[in-house]
Amino acid sequence: MYKFTTLIIFLFVSMSSFCQEKPITIVEEQKGNRLFLYAINENLIDYDVLLTVEGTGFRQPKGKPRLVRVPATSKVNIKSLIIERGETPKYTYTLEANDSLSIRVLKPEHELIKIAPKKQITIYVTDQCTTCEAIISGLDASVYEYRKLVLSEVPEMEAQLSKAFVGASTTLEDMTNPVVSLDNKLYINVETYEQLMEHVNE
Numbered sequence: 001m002y003k004f005t006t007l008i009i010f011l012f013v014s015m016s017s018f019c020q021e022k023p024i025t026i027v028e029e030q031k032g033n034r035l036f037l038y039a040i041n042e043n044l045i046d047y048d049v050l051l052t053v054e055g056t057g058f059r060q061p062k063g064k065p066r067l068v069r070v071p072a073t074s075k076v077n078i079k080s081l082i083i084e085r086g087e088t089p090k091y092t093y094t095l096e097a098n099d100s101l102s103i104r105v106l107k108p109e110h111e112l113i114k115i116a117p118k119k120q121i122t123i124y125v126t127d128q129c130t131t132c133e134a135i136i137s138g139l140d141a142s143v144y145e146y147r148k149l150v151l152s153e154v155p156e157m158e159a160q161l162s163k164a165f166v167g168a169s170t171t172l173e174d175m176t177n178p179v180v181s182l183d184n185k186l187y188i189n190v191e192t193y194e195q196l197m198e199h200v201n202e
Contacts, residue, residue: 024049024070024097035089037079041070042115044143047097048105051078055091058083067105070097073143074110114145119200121146124161124179131191132178138193144200151179 022042029036035058039049048067053060058081068078083089121139123146125132139146151158151172161179162172164186172179180187182199190196 024095026051026093026095030083033083033085035081035083036077037081037093039068039070039076039078039095040113041072041074041076042113044072045099046071046101047099048102049076049078050096052094053079053081053091054093055089057087057089058091067102069101069105069107071110073113073115075113076108076110078108112143115143117144117146117200119182120184121196121200122181123148124157124181125150126172126175126178127152128174128176129178130176135178135190135193135196138196142193 021044024047025040025042027038027040029038037051037053039051041047047070049070050065050067052065060079060081068076070076070078081089081091121144123132123136123139125136125148136148149157151161158172165172165188168188170188175188177188177191180190180196180199187199190199
C-alpha cells in the first residue's frame with residue numbers, strides 16, 4: 001500500500017525549447033523506505049524528461065541521469081529514492097522537458113491517465129435516449145474526464161431540467177439525445193461523440 005508523504009521540497013524547473021499547454025508535474029509516493037517520483041504529462045503529445053535530484057536523507061542510483069519518455073496523458077515513474085533510516089528526505093530537483101524526442105531514451109512502463117477537457121463535460125442521460133450509449137462509449141475510450149448522470153436516478157435534477165425546456169419543441173421526456181452541459185451551457189442536439197468534441201473545442 002502506498003503512503004503519501006509530506007516532504008520539504010525545493011523545486012527548480014527548466015522547460016527547454018518548447019511551450020506546453022500544461023507543464024510536466026512531479027508527484028511522489030512512498031512505499032516502505034522507497035520514495036517513487038512520477039512525472040505526470042497532461043498534454044496530448046509525448047515529452048522526453050530529464051530529472052536531476054539533489055538533497056539529504058536518501059540515496060539514489062549513481063550515474064548521470066538519463067532522458068525518460070513520458071507519453072501523452074500518462075504517469076511514469078522516473079526516479080526511485082531510498083530513504084535512509086530515521087531521516088526525513090529533503091531534496092531539490094531540476095526538471096527539463098523537451099518535445100523534440102530522442103532515439104536514445106529510456107521508455108519505462110507508463111500508466112494512462114484521464115485529463116480535463118477544455119470545457120467541463122456533464123452528460124445527462126434522458127429516458128428515451130438512443131444516442132447516449134455511443135457518446136458515452138466514445139468518452140470512455142477517450143483521454144478526457146467527464147461526469148454522467150442518469151436523470152431517472154436523480155429526480156431533483158430531472159425536475160430542474162424539465163422546467164428549463166418548458167416551451168421547447170421537444171420536451172425532456174421525449175428527447176432521444178442526452179442533455180449535454182459544457183461549462184454549464186446546455187446542448188440538446190448532440191448526436192455523436194465527434195459532435196460533442198467539436199463543441200468542446202470551439
